[in-house]
Amino acid sequence: xxxxxxxxxxxxxxxxxxxxxxxxxxxxxxxxxxxxxxxxxxxxxxxxxxxxxxxxxxxxxxxxxxxxxxxxxxxxxxxxxxxxxxxxxxxxxxxxxxxxxxxxxxxxxxxxxxxxxxxxxxxxxxxxxxxxxxxx
Amino acid sequence: xxxxxxxxxxxxxxxxxxxxxxxxxxxxxxxxxxxxxxxxxxxxxxxxxxxxxxxxxxxxxxxxxxxxxxxxxxxxxxxxxxxxxxxxxxxxxxxxxxxxxxxxxxxxxxxxxxxxxxxxxxxxxxxxxxxxxxxx
Amino acid sequence: xxxxxxxxxxxxxxxxxxxxxxxxxxxxxxxxxxxxxxxxxxxxxxxxxxxxxxxxxxxxxxxxxxxxxxxxxxxxxxxxxxxxxxxxxxxxxxxxxxxxxxxxxxxxxxxxxxxxxxxxxxxxxxxxxxxxxxxx
Amino acid sequence: xxxxxxxxxxxxxxxxxxxxxxxxxxxxxxxxxxxxxxxxxxxxxxxxxxxxxxxxxxxxxxxxxxxxxxxxxxxxxxxxxxxxxxxxxxxxxxxxxxxxxxxxxxxxxxxxxxxxxxxxxxxxxxxxxxxxxxxx
Numbered sequence: 001x002x003x004x005x006x007x008x009x010x011x012x013x014x015x016x017x018x019x020x021x022x023x024x025x026x027x028x029x030x031x032x033x034x035x036x037x038x039x040x041x042x043x044x045x046x047x048x049x050x051x052x053x054x055x056x057x058x059x060x061x062x063x064x065x066x067x068x069x070x071x072x073x074x075x076x077x078x079x080x081x082x083x084x085x086x087x088x089x090x091x092x093x094x095x096x097x098x099x100x101x102x103x104x105x106x107x108x109x110x111x112x113x114x115x116x117x118x119x120x121x122x123x124x125x126x127x128x129x130x131x132x133x134x135x136x
Numbered sequence: 137x138x139x140x141x142x143x144x145x146x147x148x149x150x151x152x153x154x155x156x157x158x159x160x161x162x163x164x165x166x167x168x169x170x171x172x173x174x175x176x177x178x179x180x181x182x183x184x185x186x187x188x189x190x191x192x193x194x195x196x197x198x199x200x201x202x203x204x205x206x207x208x209x210x211x212x213x214x215x216x217x218x219x220x221x222x223x224x225x226x227x228x229x230x231x232x233x234x235x236x237x238x239x240x241x242x243x244x245x246x247x248x249x250x251x252x253x254x255x256x257x258x259x260x261x262x263x264x265x266x267x268x269x270x271x272x
Numbered sequence: 273x274x275x276x277x278x279x280x281x282x283x284x285x286x287x288x289x290x291x292x293x294x295x296x297x298x299x300x301x302x303x304x305x306x307x308x309x310x311x312x313x314x315x316x317x318x319x320x321x322x323x324x325x326x327x328x329x330x331x332x333x334x335x336x337x338x339x340x341x342x343x344x345x346x347x348x349x350x351x352x353x354x355x356x357x358x359x360x361x362x363x364x365x366x367x368x369x370x371x372x373x374x375x376x377x378x379x380x381x382x383x384x385x386x387x388x389x390x391x392x393x394x395x396x397x398x399x400x401x402x403x404x405x406x407x408x
Numbered sequence: 409x410x411x412x413x414x415x416x417x418x419x420x421x422x423x424x425x426x427x428x429x430x431x432x433x434x435x436x437x438x439x440x441x442x443x444x445x446x447x448x449x450x451x452x453x454x455x456x457x458x459x460x461x462x463x464x465x466x467x468x469x470x471x472x473x474x475x476x477x478x479x480x481x482x483x484x485x486x487x488x489x490x491x492x493x494x495x496x497x498x499x500x501x502x503x504x505x506x507x508x509x510x511x512x513x514x515x516x517x518x519x520x521x522x523x524x525x526x527x528x529x530x531x532x533x534x535x536x537x538x539x540x541x542x543x544x
Contacts (some may be wrong), residue, residue, distance in 0.1 A: 007438070009437070009438055010437055010438070010441065010451075011434060026417060026419060029417070029418055029419065030415070030417055030418070033418065042479075043418075043457065044477070056522060069450075069451075069452070
């Protein structure tokens with residue numbers, strides 16, 4: 001299971017005392033990049049191969065809010081691989097076990113030259129591996 | 137139909153040349169506040185009545201990316217009202233008609249004193265009005 | 273005197289109840305763009321002429337913090353024009369008069385082709401007009 | 409010399425291909441917190457003692473822009489200690505040596521109860537140590 005530590009920045013906490021919802025998408029973006037890198041596909045390598053990855057859909061469920069100086073991490077897993085899109089699951093875990101937030105994001109692969117959607121190429125497929133969703 | 141103009145800030149555009157996904161949640165938060173205010177419920181009035189509103193779920197679909205200096209707006213509508221939660225729909229419209237992004241966010245009403253979930257009070261119900269979803 | 277309204281976004285307010293300092297640079301960036309546009313030089317026109325503008329220095333003094341739903345604006349003025357750099361002054365004014373923050377930012381003009389610093393071209397000089405600093 | 413690694417987030421890079429200026433204040437805020445923590449004064453301890461720290465002034469000079477995936481760190485040092493204010497110097501260093509950005513921020517100590525400015529208390533003075541400025 002791939003996990004990426006989260007450092008809550010002071011300014012990410014809003015007037016309700018918890019991390020403002022938009023920052024989760026920033027966490028997931030960073031965790032996704034780290035996930036692909038850990039699996040042999042740093043983003044520059046993807047670009048060098050002529051591809052980009054774009055987010056086309058996300059759904060996020062929050063159970064509880066993160067606070068400043070909480071110890072937390074994002075777990076990342078491949079959820080689904082289709083012909084031109086794939087899905088990644090994210091779980092925010094506080095103190096290593098409490099799931100405070102769960103999300104699924106769908107990405108498409110596009111040509112880095114702006115030529116639009118592409119079938120998922122082998123280098124992406126290999127990096128994603130066998131799907132093992134975190135969400136039902 | 138309530139709409140709120142979006143001004144894309146230069147720094148919201150990322151290396152792919154379009155607004156980074158997280159900023160949409162910032163746009164929706166601002167549009168939601170403006171929507172409730174326009175319907176007679178500015179947030180301070182809600183708080184003075186002893187309530188807060190928290191996001192518990194969001195789903196967002198992107199069809200196209202916003203660019204810097206695009207003319208765009210967020211349309212906001214009440215999608216559903218339940219016992220302790222309600223849903224709001226958002227559509228980002230470029231040039232007044234092209235829907236580039238569509239979203240639904242679910243909120244719960246909580247006590248401002250930290251006492252947890254509450255039934256949706258009349259002042260919130262009245263501000264939300266009759267549901268008229270933008271998403272199917 | 274050019275002024276640009278500020279809308280404090282809810283999430284820009286941090287745990288101390290006031291706008292986090294970094295967001296002022298976002299306000300100033302947006303106000304600077306609006307200032308040049310109002311003076312006949314929208315940024316795309318600058319780029320089309322083969323130039324970019326880069327921030328090389330800023331100094332900011334805060335007297336008081338902005339809060340959510342404060343009515344505020346940024347006043348913008350040309351402070352100094354040199355050979356390859358120029359300075360812009362910013363004042364954040366609450367309720368139209370109380371100066372809560374004052375800043376000066378120094379910019380250089382560079383070639384849009386990455387060729388480095390350039391003498392300030394006439395189109396920039398004309399847009400900047402006669403210096404009328406807001407800071408001593 | 410205290411240093412704190414910087415991870416440039418993808419979305420922090422703007423249309424010019426470098427980290428947008430406002431994010432430096434976010435880096436410095438995080439580095440400052442880590443600095444005080446490393447020197448025995450985590451922020452919650454400061455608050456528990458009845459104090460807060462507020463930024464009243466900053467000046468930042470950029471020589472070069474950080475790019476995504478640059479290896480960089482922030483060096484932090486106490487620059488000056490006065491009666492009610494103190495200054496901290498920051499240097500952003502790429503690849504461990506190239507200084508791309510240098511800054512000085514002035515803070516005041518205030519009562520956590522909103523009672524305004526206070527003389528710098530011993531716990532803060534001890535954490536700050538002997539001034540050793542990074543900027544001339």
